[in-house]
Amino acid sequence: MSQTEISQLGEFGLIDRLTNDITIHNKSTLKGVGDDCAVIKAGNSSLITTDMLVEGVHFDLTYVPLKHLGYKSAVVNFSDIYAMNGCPKQITVSLAISKRFTVEHIEELYAGIKLACDIYGVDLIGGDTTTSRSGLIISITCIGEADESQIAYRNGAKNTDLICVSGDLGAAYMGLQLLEREKIASGNDRNFTPDFQGKEYLIERQLKPEARKNIVESLRKENIVPTSMIDISDGLSSELMHICKQSKVGCRIYEDRIPIDYQTAVMAEEFNMNLVTAALNGGEDYELLFTVPLHSHDAVEKIEGVKIIGYITDESLGCAMITRDGGEMVLKAQGWNPLAE
Amino acid sequence: MSQTEISQLGEFGLIDRLTNDITIHNKSTLKGVGDDCAVIKAGNSSLITTDMLVEGVHFDLTYVPLKHLGYKSAVVNFSDIYAMNGCPKQITVSLAISKRFTVEHIEELYAGIKLACDIYGVDLIGGDTTTSRSGLIISITCIGEADESQIAYRNGAKNTDLICVSGDLGAAYMGLQLLEREKIASGNDRNFTPDFQGKEYLIERQLKPEARKNIVESLRKENIVPTSMIDISDGLSSELMHICKQSKVGCRIYEDRIPIDYQTAVMAEEFNMNLVTAALNGGEDYELLFTVPLHSHDAVEKIEGVKIIGYITDESLGCAMITRDGGEMVLKAQGWNPLAE
Numbered sequence: 001m002s003q004t005e006i007s008q009l010g011e012f013g014l015i016d017r018l019t020n021d022i023t024i025h026n027k028s029t030l031k032g033v034g035d036d037c038a039v040i041k042a043g044n045s046s047l048i049t050t051d052m053l054v055e056g057v058h059f060d061l062t063y064v065p066l067k068h069l070g071y072k073s074a075v076v077n078f079s080d081i082y083a084m085n086g087c088p089k090q091i092t093v094s095l096a097i098s099k100r101f102t103v104e105h106i107e108e109l110y111a112g113i114k115l116a117c118d119i120y121g122v123d124l125i126g127g128d129t130t131t132s133r134s135g136l137i138i139s140i141t142c143i144g145e146a147d148e149s150q151i152a153y154r155n156g157a158k159n160t161d162l163i164c165v166s167g168d169l170g171a172a173y174m175g176l177q178l179l180e181r182e183k184i185a186s187g188n189d190r191n192f193t194p195d196f197q198g199k200e201y202l203i204e205r206q207l208k209p210e211a212r213k214n215i216v217e218s219l220r221k222e223n224i225v226p227t228s229m230i231d232i233s234d235g236l237s238s239e240l241m242h243i244c245k246q247s248k249v250g251c252r253i254y255e256d257r258i259p260i261d262y263q264t265a266v267m268a269e270e271f272n273m274n275l276v277t278a279a280l281n282g283g284e285d286y287e288l289l290f291t292v293p294l295h296s297h298d299a300v301e302k303i304e305g306v307k308i309i310g311y312i313t314d315e316s317l318g319c320a321m322i323t324r325d326g327g328e329m330v331l332k333a334q335g336w337n338p339l340a341e
Numbered sequence: 342m343s344q345t346e347i348s349q350l351g352e353f354g355l356i357d358r359l360t361n362d363i364t365i366h367n368k369s370t371l372k373g374v375g376d377d378c379a380v381i382k383a384g385n386s387s388l389i390t391t392d393m394l395v396e397g398v399h400f401d402l403t404y405v406p407l408k409h410l411g412y413k414s415a416v417v418n419f420s421d422i423y424a425m426n427g428c429p430k431q432i433t434v435s436l437a438i439s440k441r442f443t444v445e446h447i448e449e450l451y452a453g454i455k456l457a458c459d460i461y462g463v464d465l466i467g468g469d470t471t472t473s474r475s476g477l478i479i480s481i482t483c484i485g486e487a488d489e490s491q492i493a494y495r496n497g498a499k500n501t502d503l504i505c506v507s508g509d510l511g512a513a514y515m516g517l518q519l520l521e522r523e524k525i526a527s528g529n530d531r532n533f534t535p536d537f538q539g540k541e542y543l544i545e546r547q548l549k550p551e552a553r554k555n556i557v558e559s560l561r562k563e564n565i566v567p568t569s570m571i572d573i574s575d576g577l578s579s580e581l582m583h584i585c586k587q588s589k590v591g592c593r594i595y596e597d598r599i600p601i602d603y604q605t606a607v608m609a610e611e612f613n614m615n616l617v618t619a620a621l622n623g624g625e626d627y628e629l630l631f632t633v634p635l636h637s638h639d640a641v642e643k644i645e646g647v648k649i650i651g652y653i654t655d656e657s658l659g660c661a662m663i664t665r666d667g668g669e670m671v672l673k674a675q676g677w678n679p680l681a682e
Contacts, residue, residue, distance in 0.1 A: 030386060034587070035495050036424040036571060037388035037485065045371060046387065047378035052435040052469045052480060083377040094393040094480050128393045128480075137473070139393060139435050139480035144378065154376050230377060246375070 004103035014103060015129055018110045022124050026089050028145070029123040038125035040090055040143065045151065047144035049080035055135035063179045063194075066105055068207045069138075070112025076233065077142035078120050079211035079286045083231035084153070085219070086146030088211075090125045091117065094139040096132035109138075120213060150220075152229035152290065157247035161227050161291040161312040166215045166305050168259040169236055170275070173282025174267040175199075175206030201263045209286045215306065216288075222299040226290035235281040238333040239289050241319055247291075250317040251331075253310030255324050280321070281334040345444035355444060356470055359451045363465050367430050369486070370464040379466035381431055381484065386492065388485035390421035396476035404520045404535075407446055409548045410479075411453025417574065418483035419461050420552035420627045424572035425494070426560070427487030429552075431466045432458065435480040437473035450479075461554060491561075493570035493631065498588035502568050502632040502653040507556045507646050509600040510577055511616070514623025515608040516540075516547030542604045550627045556647065557629075563640040567631035576622040579674040580630050582660055591658040592672075594651030596665050621662070622675040 006014055019033045031039035040046075053059060053073055061069075074091060081088040093113060097106060117124050122142070182194035196203050211231075219226065228247055230239045236258070244251050258279050268275040291312055292300050300306060310322075319331040347355055360374045372380040381387075394400060394414055402410075415432060422429040434454060438447060458465050463483070519540055527533035537544050552572075560567065569588055571580045577599070585592050599620050609616040632653055633641050641647060651663075660672040 031494070036421040037390040039386050039388055039492060041386045041489065042383065045380050045382045047380055048433060048467060048484065049378040050433045050435050050467060050469050050482060052437055052471055054437050054471060054473050056474045057472050080377040092389060092391045092482060094391050096393055096395050096478060126389060126391060128391055130393055130395060131398050132395050133397045134475045137437060137478055141391060141433060141482040143389065148382065151380060153372070
């Protein structure tokens, strides 16, 4: 494919090329790209979240395709909106780009962002595009909507509430380990073919995660407003402790209730890793962790893809996991810390 | 001053230290820092703008104090909201920080951001903090409010409208030239004292610009809704051409009407630069450029700090400046292009 230097187009030319085919999905988007500001008119409360992704810190372009990176960058922001029990509506995308990227590279990245926007019904309404001295930096801000009475904060969990989690955990982390292993095995050989057979699910969970829109929709259908909710980006253990700390409660979860996919288990064995540790502390699952009152037990159990893994206790009891042998293991926040590297 | 390594605090510790003293100014801010999202409830339309600043591209820390940098980073976003005839209400701040920065450095940067927020009545509601491989990157998103009927887009200028500009132009650009000259003169000597005497205004315009909140307030008082408006970040010429292109009109401005401060003129002479070129193409003025209908002539003339510099014409006449000798000079967009370096 022919490659175009970004300097040939300049800032306005590049923005024009990236945004001239954008379609608007939401009535609340009054004005998108092209003025000093975008204009939106939300009937409800607005939810705001923002994420910054840095090459070499959050992603490695040796094995992450740019289109996947774009898709994931958008989806992780949508996930934060769903984690408030809201619906994502708009995003802005700011990029700092080093000289090694061409117009076609950035178009690939944007193709992923636009695909995510189309699938989740979100409008790309603005951003900023500039030069970086090294690597690629992506900063996305997402705006969502929620009825004020429906918003699920982190601080509403109550004693005896049930702790629920969607999907399964640890797969994205295992996918990352696998990609790193194959990267090392390749030894910079461009013809190297990585071996992902039977592990496609792990790779997909790492490279192309989805946000749990369907869970938020199911909760609404069952008339459940979670007493607290968070998305699992830094690991179950760390997120559960955020909820407990902010809600001033303790918790008990059951090791044998933590949902883990078969491929994750196989991979953990191959890597000789503790499977539960991976599920507790492995990041980037983007599943929803939430609490519901006891009386919602039957309704929440009906929701496909949701599992009850424990319950909220009095704060004095602390946060612990009941192991398979009936023992208690105190939970620790061992999630990824981008500033403690 | 004692310096603390950021890795000692970790991400959550740093965020806590930076945000624990934040005061909320606006009723519309329902929830600030501390959950998956911030929550706001705007009665009017919301305006969204975002800016990314990269060390070595947008700022040079050899002569930009971190507190000034924080202040300016926030203010340039407020300026975009005022440029829509709106009022800034909330910001999110995302930072990528390399290892050479300490907690105290980031506190300095935040002190500037918080000062700007306090002065302009804006709430800091969230953000992201992570590691960069080189230098400092600041990405700020600002959310503002405006009554839908009051919003001034770029595309509403009409034939015979008057072209107005606030303040004076070219000073920030001259300030930058001066800072660069003194940086070279210092030759990395830490005891070097730069000579800014009599040029304080230029330095201030570059390091600590203000957004024109007062002009937006004055326009409201005079019941004027500009037919188009933009803030001057890339130079008068470039911004005026944005308005003309999007409004499908032409324009005539008068060289002798372009507002220029005395210090700017002195500096241009010292540097042997064309003063009008500096005023037309020098960036970072953050003044407001707007158009009003002819019948608003008397009302707009009353506003302190606003000058009528020309008028809108039919598109076929193009964009030109009437020079002092009565000639016509076609306008070109020679503003700064961060991607064409």
